[in-house]
Amino acid sequence: MALLSIRDLSVTYHSGTRHVKALNSLNLDINEGESLGIVGESGSGKTTLIMAILRLLPKGSVEISGEAFLNGKELISLKQEELLKMRWEEMALVFQKSMNALSPVHKIGVLMSDIYRIHKPEVSKRDARRRIEELLELVNLPSRVYDLYPHELSGGMMQRVSIALSLMFNPKLLILDEATTALDVVTQTQILEEIVALEKKLGITRMMITHDMSVVASTCKNVAVLYAGCLLETGLTQDVLVEPLHPYTQGLIKSFPVFDNDTHQPLQSIGGSLPDLSSPPPGCIFEPRCIKACDMCRESMPRLKEYGQGRFAACHLAGGEINV
Amino acid sequence: MSRYLGRRILTGILCIFVALCINFVIIHAAPGNPIRLLVGKDNPNPQMIAELTEKYGLDQPKIVQFGKYVGNLLKGDMGVSIYTNEPVSDMIIDRLAPTAMLALTAAVLAAIIGTALGIFCARRVGTKLDAIMGSVSYLFDSTPSFWLGLMLILIFASTLHVLPTSGMIDMRADNEGFAKVLDIMKHMILPVSALTLTLIPYYFRIARSSIIQVMGEDFITTLRATGMPEKRIFRKYIFRNAILPTITVFGIQMAYLVTGSAIVEIVFSWPGMGSFVMTAITRRDYPLLMGIYLVLSVSVAVMMIVVDVLYSALDPRISHESK
Numbered sequence: 311m312a313l314l315s316i317r318d319l320s321v322t323y324h325s326g327t328r329h330v331k332a333l334n335s336l337n338l339d340i341n342e343g344e345s346l347g348i349v350g351e352s353g354s355g356k357t358t359l360i361m362a363i364l365r366l367l368p369k370g371s372v373e374i375s376g377e378a379f380l381n382g383k384e385l386i387s388l389k390q391e392e393l394l395k396m397r398w399e400e401m402a403l404v405f406q407k408s409m410n411a412l413s414p415v416h417k418i419g420v421l422m423s424d425i426y427r428i429h430k431p432e433v434s435k436r437d438a439r440r441r442i443e444e445l446l447e448l449v450n451l452p453s454r455v456y457d458l459y460p461h462e463l464s465g466g467m468m469q470r471v472s473i474a475l476s477l478m479f480n481p482k483l484l485i486l487d488e489a490t491t492a493l494d495v496v497t498q499t500q501i502l503e504e505i506v507a508l509e510k511k512l513g514i515t516r517m518m519i520t521h522d523m524s525v526v527a528s529t530c531k532n533v534a535v536l537y538a539g540c541l542l543e544t545g546l547t548q549d550v551l552v553e554p555l556h557p558y559t560q561g562l563i564k565s566f567p568v569f570d571n572d573t574h575q576p577l578q579s580i581g582g583s584l585p586d587l588s589s590p591p592p593g594c595i596f597e598p599r600c601i602k603a604c605d606m607c608r609e610s611m612p613r614l615k616e617y618g619q620g621r622f623a624a625c626h627l628a629g630g631e632i633n634v
Numbered sequence: 635m636s637r638y639l640g641r642r643i644l645t646g647i648l649c650i651f652v653a654l655c656i657n658f659v660i661i662h663a664a665p666g667n668p669i670r671l672l673v674g675k676d677n678p679n680p681q682m683i684a685e686l687t688e689k690y691g692l693d694q695p696k697i698v699q700f701g702k703y704v705g706n707l708l709k710g711d712m713g714v715s716i717y718t719n720e721p722v723s724d725m726i727i728d729r730l731a732p733t734a735m736l737a738l739t740a741a742v743l744a745a746i747i748g749t750a751l752g753i754f755c756a757r758r759v760g761t762k763l764d765a766i767m768g769s770v771s772y773l774f775d776s777t778p779s780f781w782l783g784l785m786l787i788l789i790f791a792s793t794l795h796v797l798p799t800s801g802m803i804d805m806r807a808d809n810e811g812f813a814k815v816l817d818i819m820k821h822m823i824l825p826v827s828a829l830t831l832t833l834i835p836y837y838f839r840i841a842r843s844s845i846i847q848v849m850g851e852d853f854i855t856t857l858r859a860t861g862m863p864e865k866r867i868f869r870k871y872i873f874r875n876a877i878l879p880t881i882t883v884f885g886i887q888m889a890y891l892v893t894g895s896a897i898v899e900i901v902f903s904w905p906g907m908g909s910f911v912m913t914a915i916t917r918r919d920y921p922l923l924m925g926i927y928l929v930l931s932v933s934v935a936v937m938m939i940v941v942d943v944l945y946s947a948l949d950p951r952i953s954h955e956s957k
Contacts, residue, residue: 366858397861410852413871415878415949424870425860459950475860 312339312379313515314363314483319376319386321355321362321539328588332358334539334595335376337614340532342482345509345516347530347547349523349562353584355539356519360485362386364403365393380483399429402476406488408468411475412460418471419443419456426478445474449504466497473505480512487519502529523566527551532620535559538584538595541614545621555623557602594626602627642942646935653931654924658700661923667692668716668918690716692920703924712928713921722925725910730929732802733906737888737895739822740829745884747830748837749877755838756845767838775835783828783901790824797824800903825902829895833887840883844876851875878949885941889934 321333333355340346348356361367363378363385378385380401388396405411412421422445423438433441443453449470460468469489476484486505490498506529509516518530526533526547533551534544535558543556554560561580582599591597593608600607606626614624669686673679687693691702706713712722755764791799798804802821809817848854849872857867892907899908907926914922946952 364859366855394861394863397859399861403856403859405852405856407852411856413853413857413875414951415875416871417950425857425862428860428862428866461951475856 313342313381314338314340314517315379316359316363317377317379319359319362319378320374321358321367322373324371324373330587331590332539332587333362336539336541338534338541338544340483340515340517342515343513344532345518345530346532346534347518347520347526348534348536349520349526350536351521351584353538354536356521356536357487358539359536360403360487360517360519364397364401364485395429398425398476398481399479400481401483401485402478402481404469404472404476404484404486404489406491408472408489408492409460409465411468411472414460416459417456418458418460418463422456422475422478425475429479441478442474445477446471448477448508449474466493466501469493469497469501470504473501473508477508477512477514480514482515483517484509484514485517485519488521489518490525491520491522498525505529523551523563535562538587538590540595540611541622541624542596543623543625545618545623549618549621555617555621555628556596556625557600557627558596559623561601594624638946639939639943642939646939650928650931650935654704654928655700657924657927657931658696658703661918661920661927662696662699664918666918668920671917672716690920703921707928712925715919715922717917717919717922722921725922726907726925726929729905729907729910732904733892733895733899733908736822736825736829736899736904736906737892740826740833740895741884741888743826744830744833744887745837745880748834749841749880751834752838752841752843753845753873756842756849759846771835771838774831777832779828779832779895780897780901782831783825783898786824786828787901797821802905825895825898825904828898828901836883836887837880840879841876844879845872848872848876874948878945881941881945881948885937885944889937892933893930 316336316338319333319336319338320331323330323332336359338346348359350356358367362374363380365385365388367374374386376386380396383392383396385393385396412418419439419442422442423435426438426441427433427435430438439456443456446453446455451467451470451474455463455467455471460471463471469492472489490501493501502525505516508514516530518526520526530547532545533547535542535550535556537558543550543554543559550559551563554563558580561578564578565580567577580599581601585591585595585598591608593606594600594603594611597603597607604627612624612626612628614622615628616622617628669683669690669692670678672686673682684693691699694702703713712726714720715722715725718725751767755767758764787799790797798821802818803809803814804817804821807813807817854867854872857871858864893911895906896908896911898904899906900912903909907930911926914926
């Protein structure tokens with residue numbers, strides 16, 4: 311049984327006469343206790359996806375359709391009060407820019423216990439403080455951080471604070487939005503290891519947004535490749551990375567440096583840039599940039615097809631049926 | 635914190651001294667001379683001029699005059715007015731209270747109303763109401779306060795006869811106690827309105843833009859994601875972050891208001907510093923002018939220190955840097 315299942319989720323941004331389809335009928339499942347990495351270049355809709363399921367997109371100019379079930383509860387149509395209760399208790403988030411993730415003029419502990427007491431108003435201030443200090447310890451921070459302001463901490467420490475904050479209620483689903491991108495590699499590895507250890511200890515399901523293939527390779531069981539709002543490929547990380555089916559995934563992997571590179575192949579980039587999502591190409595969304603595109607690709611968008619256990623790809627050419 | 639405060643007070647004193655030097659130079663460099671004005675244009679008596687010049691020490695070198703002035707100042711003596719022969723300090727205190735009353739009331743009212751309107755519009759960004767209020771704010775911003783004052787007199791005093799045209803108290807009615815307070819308040823309505831209406835746009839725009847900016851900050855998204863209700867986010871976090879620029883503007887405005895309300899004071903014949911400064915200038919009353927400018931520079935310096943201290947208390951990032 312999937313903890314989170316997303317069904318036909320579409321998000322359209324309206325601005326004047328332009329209608330940008332940022333997410334196009336997305337289907338995705340995450341099983342309990344697993345970890346999913348969502349990769350894609352900037353503008354592929356990764357953040358839109360999590361903002362949509364958390365219902366954090368601005369009202370009015372954004373149109374959301376489809377469904378997202380968390381633990382059987384549908385999020386997109388959920389009432390505001392229930393949503394407020396579910397947020398953080400069942401799904402928590404670690405943001406990319408953790409330096410700006412907390413109010414600069416409030417003490418870290420004061421803000422954290424304020425959040426704690428929103429969900430648990432019966433808890434005394436003293437007990438809230440104890441719980442916050444516990445959380446800080448959990449992410450290897452001294453308890454004096456409670457009385458510090460965000461600007462007094464380093465980037466790595468603030469990242470740990472953000473993680474501590476996200477673990478406050480042992481959420482079932484933890485979403486990390488480029489949570490380690492801004493950190494140096496050493497701190498990043500440290501924090502990733504800590505996250506993986508904590509998630510085993512607390513039984514957390516993790517969804518990780520990143521454009522760093524190495525992060526996905528080292529920490530995620532499954533991977534989903536997102537491009538221009540469309541899901542192009544998904545499956546076990548090892549399968550997808552070793553044998554990518556979609557030309558876009560192949561390109562992504564080729565564009566990532568390999569250290570033990572004996573063949574000394576130069577890095578390859580994918581030519582062109584994301585299509586204008588207010589007037590997408592008629593056929594496959596990746597066709598204008600695809601080096602393998604054929605006539606069929608220019609005519610219709612391929613559907614997501616299953617290739618083996620839990621392995622999906624949306625490409626006319628996948629699976630070697632038509633090989634060019 | 636106390637070290638920070640000490641340093642700020644020291645720099646404040648330095649600023650006041652520099653202002654004192656500049657004031658002295660400007661006042662003495664200006665053409666005209668108090669003694670000549672005192673003895674009159676017709677039939678000047680050279681002997682009388684010489685005697686008076688000597689009496690007020692104006693025959694001595696400028697640097698000696700300045701030294702003596704500063705020396706007396708340190709003893710707490712601001713000198714005696716050349717024109718009225720009254721102690722400068724007494725004259726200023728008499729005039730400072732009405733100005734402070736007017737300026738403070740207007741500044742506080744403008745800050746509260748302007749900020750409230752700013753919040754109102756910030757929560758309705760892009761709506762027609764927001765656009766209309768924005769235009770109205772520019773209209774009031776470009777309206778000179780003295781013109782507005784005259785118009786208010788024309789409407790409420792001359793035509794409708796509901797409020798007094800000028801002054802601070804009704805000379806004919808000998809009011810005492812509460813009736814007197816009420817009378818003063820009645821006289822304050824028009825000048826305070828003229829000042830407040832032209833000040834509101836500053837606070838309106840600052841509050842509106844800084845709230846819009848804070849609403850777009852990452853930590854607001856964090857707070858929303860934690861399930862905090864919007865009302866609480868606004869009251870506790872957006873407002874607290876967005877109020878900082880308003881405090882800065884309030885301080886600067888306050889400093890200017892003591893001098894800036896001069897024209898409105900003259901329009902309403904308000905017995906404050908405004909008309910007082912004008913007469914002191916036309917009479918070239920050196921000790922009085924020096925005294926007035928000293929009081930103004932002290933009030934500016936004090937306001938700046940108050941704002942800085944308040945700011946560092948409200949924004950931990952500031953006090954940290956100056957520890």
